[in-house]
Amino acid sequence: MTKDLFEFCCRMGDNTLVLGQRVSEWCGVAPVIEEDIALANMGLDLIGQTQLWLGLAGETEGQGRDADRLAFHRDVWDFRNVLLVEQPNGDFGQTLMRQFLFDAWHLEMLKALQSASHDQIAAIAEKSTKEVTYHLERSSDTVIGLGDGTEESHARMQAALDLLWPYAGEMFTADAVDKAIAEQGIAPDPASLRPAYDARLAEVLGEATLVRPVDDFAHQGGKTGVRHTEHLGHMLSSMQFLQRAYPDASW
Amino acid sequence: MYAQMIKSEASQEDPEALKAFQDRIDAGSKIEPKDWMPEGYRKTLIRQIGQHAHSEIVGQLPEGNWISRAPTLERKAILLAKVQDEAGHGLYLYCAAETLGVSRDQLTRDLLSGKMKYSSIFNYPTLTWADMGAVGWLVDGAAIMNQVPLQRTSYGPYARAMVRICKEESFHQRQGFDIMMKMANGTDAQRRMAQDALNRFWYPSLMMFGPSDKESVHSEQSMAWKIKMNTNDELRQKFVDQTAPQAEYLGLTVPDEHLKFNEESGHYDFSEPDWDEFFQVLKGNGPCNTERLAARNKAWDDGRWVREGLLAHAKKKRNAAIAAE
Ligand SMILES: [Fe+2]
Ligand SMILES: [Fe+2]
Secondary structure, three states, X not given: OHHHHHHHHHHHHHHHHHXXXXXXXXOOOOOOHHHHHHHHHHHHHHHHHHHHHHHXXXXXXXXXXXXXXXXXXXOHHHOOOOHHHHOOOOOHHHHHHHHHHHHHHHHHHHHHHOOOOOHXXXXXXXXXXXXXXXXXXXXXXXXXXXXXXXXXXXXXXXXXXHHHHHHOHHHHOOXXXXXXXXXXXXXXXXHHHHHHXXXXXXXXXXXXXXXXXXXXXXXXXXXXXXXXXXXXXXXXHHHOHHHHHOOOOOO | OOOOOOOOOOOOOOHHHHHHHHHHHHOOOOEOOOOOOOHHHHHHHHHHHHHHHHHHHHOHHHHHOOHHHXXXXXXXXXXXXXXXXXXXXXXXXHHHHHOOOOOHHHHHHHHHOOOOOOOHHHHOOOOOOHHHHHHHHXXXXXXXXXXXXXXXXXXXXXXXXXXXHHHHHHHHHHHHHHHHHHHHOOOHHHHHHHHHHHHHHHHHHHHOOOOOOXXXXXXXXXXXXXXXXXXXXXXXXXXXXXXXXXXXXXXXXXXOOOOEEEOOOOEEEOOOOOHHHHHHHHHHHOOOHHHXXXXXXXXXXXXXHHHHHHHHHHHHHHHHHHHHO
16 A cells, blocks of 8 residues: 555646646746746746645655755656656746646646645645646647637647647556555546546637547557656756766755 | 946036925935925936846846756746746836836837946856856845845835845845855866856956945936945945855855955955956957847837737727727
8 A cells, every 4th residue: 555655646746746847947038028937936836835745755654865855866667657747848838738637637636636635635635725726827828829829829739739639648558556545545536537537628629729639549658658758868967967976965 | 346437427407496305304304205206316327227227137147048948847947936036026016117207118218229328247148057156146146235235225216126136036046056056066067167157256256346436426416316225345345245155155266366255354354356347348349248138129029019019009909998888
């Protein structure tokens, strides 16, 4: 059970870590100052959530690894984030579409986790829900604004959706870890989140005048760590540079 | 200082109006956007506030350079929050400038074309993690020297923006110093990074105050209008007096063999920075001028479709609302 719980916390924490890292790459170069500030806000929330999830993961594991140890001293194969969040930022439309596709899942997940049989998990979920509710509001508004904006912005948002869609399905897949965690009453069965997700997507994409791709093919391998995309290694090589180059230093 | 070498404009207006205006300033009252003001006052302020705003925005880049490589989650969050604050400062300042009748878009275009400047300091590269300490400690520290007195500047919106900004800047400085402490008391490699950062940022920080302006006509007018509160030399001295003991406390060596406390004057004696280098940086020949301006231009050009898209959507929604009435 401990191993499953550790795995689950890493999945939650690696999602927020990797996405937070991606989002903060926008710092200083967003399309308008207001977006710069908003993206930084989101990045800050996600990094904060990472500290909680990976902190709990380390505690659960009981091997003396804290959140920083987990974030900065694991290699690609030990990361458990879904493939969606490690996808490169691309243009601003891709970044916001990725955010929306993730937020819509993240919020449903967190809402369900609030009634987890595990107190610490329920507490993290409660705190995170407030933040992620706002993330989803913002990413939805932006997807709508740009989808239903100019011809160019519409085309770019549709392209972003087509590009990222094959990475959405992984969030709803389940393996032995998910089953064990669900049986303990800690987390929901991932598939159970799908109807609410689909309803949200239909609403937002409709308003955005965007078309959901018909093919629901889903790439997999992120949350199990079996096969990440090539992008994650490059991200880690910069993110973990100092910790790896100066392993005896404290910062 | 985030505003350097600001030329002030002579005013051609009616001497009586000018005198009444000066009397108000001398009496310590604030000038507000709707009040009459000399054209020179308005133009000088636009230049100064605009340059200050640009500095906040371009200033995100050298520190943004290390967000993805910050060594711990907490350091990452602190740095990201700091850079976010700088974006906020840029925003308040553009708003303050807009009250003087110039749009943020216009100011942005002037920055991107190179017509308007930003502080010379942001044309220096950040090469190690210790630079995040040095920038907070020295650069935010130097900015505070100038901005604290500007809280009492005569132009209301500018003074109020400064009050908000100063609170955050002093926080940034403390965070920077905290990084320096950690580095200076760390491993040999960390100590080396800390010393190297101080070596590279010391003189560029002194340059932030601009060359001596004791006899400058521009400064005199700006000081009379209370949009400049101290001479560059006064502020530089104050900065050195504050910073030299801090360097000593850190166990680091300021790269100036002439730096020495002068018992008689009660101040530190120190060497002037290389002003030729300063003027080269202003001319565009600093180590990072090209990259900084290119990064801002790319952000602006890449963001065009986003700004246009959001604007078009807002217009559609407005029209729909009107049609529904
Ligand atoms: Fe600032
Ligand atoms: Fe600052």
